[in-house]
Amino acid sequence: MKANVTYWLDETAARLPDKTAFADEKKQVTFGQLRTQARAVAYELIERGYFKRPVVVFLEKGVDVLVSFMGAAYSCNFYSPIDVDMPGSRVNKILEVLDPAVVITTAELKGVFAQYAYQGEFLILEDALAGCDQEGTARDEKIEAARRKGIDTDLLYVLFTSGSTGVPKGVTINHRSVIDYTDWVTETFQITEQDSFGNQAPFYFDNSILDIYSTIKTGATTYIVPKNLFAQPVLLLEYLKEKKINTIFWVPSALIVVAKLKAFKNVDLSDTLRRVLFCGEVMPNKQLNVWRKFLPDVLYANLYGPTEITDACTYYIIDREFADEEPLPIGKAMPNTDILVLNDKNEPVAGEESGELCVRGTSLSMGYYNNPEKTREAFVQNPLNPCVPELIYRTGDIVKYNEYGELIYLSRKDFQIKHMGHRIELGEIETAVSSLEEISLCCCLYDERRQKIVLFIEGELEKAYINEKISHLVPEYMLPNKLITLEQMPINANGKIDRVKLKEHL
Ligand code: AMP
Secondary structure: OOOOOHHHHHHHHHHOOOOEEEEOOOOEEEHHHHHHHHHHHHHHHHHOOOOOOEEEEOOOOOHHHHHHHHHHHHOOOEEEEOOOOOOHHHHHHHHHHHOOOEEEEOHHHHHHHOOOOOOOEEEEHHHHHOOHHHOOHHHHHHHHHHHHHOOOOOEEEEEEEOOOOOOOEEEEEEHHHHHHHHHHHHHHOOOOOOOEEEEOOOOOOOOHHHHHHHHHHHOOEEEEOOHHHHHOHHHHHHHHHHOOOOEEEEOHHHHHHHHHOOHHHOOOOOOOOOEEEEEOOOOOHHHHHHHHHHOOOOEEEEEEOOHHHOOOOEEEEOOOOOOOOOOOOOEEEOOOEEEEEEOOOOOEOOOOOOEEEEEEEOOOOOEEOOOHHHHHHHEEEOOOOOOOOOEEEEEEEEEEEOOOOOEEEEEEOOOEEEEOOEEEEHHHHHHHHHOOOOOOOEEEEEEOOOOEEEEEEEOOOOHHHHHHHHOOOOOHHHOOOEEEEEOOOOEOOOOOEOHHHHHOOO
16 A cells, blocks of 8 residues: 555666656656655755645756655655746735745746745755765655655645636645556556656646656656647657657647648658547547547547546547547546536436536545635535535536447536636636726637637727736736627626627627
8 A cells, every 4th residue: 555656656766776767858867866866855845844735846847847746745745836937926826825835946946936926935956956866864764754654645736727716726636646546547558667658748737647657656758748849740750759659648739730730741650659648628530530540550548537636537448430520438437436427406417418527536636725615616515425425526527428328528517618738717817807907898708619719808909918918917828819899798687798699709
């Protein structure tokens, strides 16, 4: 029984000390080095007296982030990555929710952090790693003592997602959930030390959990794919070939770009790629069929799930042909996970009736950090079990079963969207726009067909002006792609903005 994910790292480092664990463009670490460096960070955190406290990791995406994550885990603290490109006001909101014990960063990036509302402590990574090879028995004993105090329901990380009121929600996940999920991933897809992942997911996005922990558990290697390659499909495929990457777990948006530009014509991956897994948004069969045509022997799997259930809770391993216009199933529940599809009366749906997908199981988040109100809305008592306390997570996703008993994703029941792989609450954009002095009324809709965020306002402002003004409030991927100005916003019988009428403008 494991109470902490770092026991995997101990085992793998003992078995394969010199094998590369993670590599980015500038640095790579073996399992032995990863363990030593992570424990140097852990020791520093323990020496400062932190236990079960939030540790912010503010670093460029790369190997050092993973060293810091593992350092937090070894010391029984929990990590929360903050993207170095995130707008300042959003960082401040996250810091307010999290109230971190310490921020792990570099001496250089510490200067950048100075612009945020944070008066707390820093841990400078290069200082913590200096001389870390001379780790002594005294250090080992302290780390072991700290780790033994922790249990598997202690938090491992907090990932922040878009929040409709403008305040990001911190999804908490414990060690046990990640252990459960990783066991499923590695057993189902038979991941071993022979495998190599090509990581696409940012580390603040839950898809990265699969790459990180499958690697640590099995001794596989993860290459962190340079971000700019995702805009250059031929170079991207060449990179996969050069690094002998045989497994990718990407958002559909990344796979779609490759399919659209038919990059396979230039690079033959048939001897390299074995598994193409994806999750995070709808994968259209039209583009998947291009992948399948060029790489017919690859295993393809559609994973589904929100951050709140540790990355994924259902899966479908593609086992038959699909026409371009058919929906791809999201499949069935993973083992040790139960899916309830509930109708408006909170009863299980019958036949092909649609309902909200709700999840029960070890993978469930423990709630939103420091946000009991939002936690109570989404994590509720299982209506089918009146006898003992048992939480389910209401995903807000509408699904139905098809004739094979497979789940089909239909739509959302709220204003959360997926745009280029990013989860966005339209309300967060509306809150940012409303904060502008010149705006009296605004509303955001998503044009699914053209994949555009459309902003409606009353009045006469330019899109460039609005986007410039809100760029310090929301990340770049949330900036509206289209602006529609109206003399008057349509209002429905309840006195609310009439979104149905606005949809006619799309
Ligand atoms: P995130 O928390 O960023 O992983 O986003 C979770 C949301 O993404 C889910 O609630 C769904 O709306 C959507 N999603 C995730 N995986 C899939 C999938 N395979 N097919 C369709 N939508 C998905």
